[in-house]
Amino acid sequence: MDDVQKPADLDELAGRASDGDQQALHQLLLEIQPRVRRICGRMLLYPEDAEEATQDALLLVSTRIHTFAGRSRFTTWLHVVASNSARSTYRSLKRRSSELPTDELPTAADPRTTSVIAGSRLDFLEALETLGANHPALVEPLLLRDVQELEYADIASLLDIPVGTVKSRIHAARQIVQPLLIPR
Helix, strand or coil: CCCCCCHHHHHHHHHHHHCCCHHHHHHHHHHHHHHHHHHHHHHCCCHHHHHHHHHHHHHHHHHHHHHCCCCCCHHHHHHHHHHHHHHHHHHHHHHHHHHCCHHHCCCCCCCCCCCHHHCCCHHHHHHHHHHHHHCHHHHHHHHHHHHCCCCHHHHHHHHCCCHHHHHHHHHHHHHHHHHHCCCC
8 A cells, every 4th residue: 555645646536535435435534544544643652552543533524425425635634634634533542541540540550551641742732621621723734744744735625714723723722832841
């Protein structure tokens, strides 16, 4: 499988899948799996957490492909789906960890089972949760630019807002998130 599939080819496959072509959907899912894994892995550094988010994102693509309207490139749409899946996985992991009885928690972290909850991007994901609670319109532009590294024009097209609004939202989000991040 070529991990660097041309966006035009993916757009064409996505269009066919969106129209109900099951063979195109199957091929599309095969083609995008490595890309989705990379997107989720940027946010959830622990491989098992990223894999959980990847599988959830692929399921969302397969069940929601009909919502892809072609206003932007498919890969741009995919970045949003995968980023949201990673954030959802993080929230689920956080909720599950808080539901564990404290007497069942280990006294030392086992590197084979330690999830993102125990470290890697906790400060950033928590900052996104805070941002989302108070300013939900700022989260997606920030994720798409600073984590997924999309161009401003692609973000504007995907969110159906002017480029200036995208830049303004990203600036405002950075102003809010930066003080919440723990220096490394």
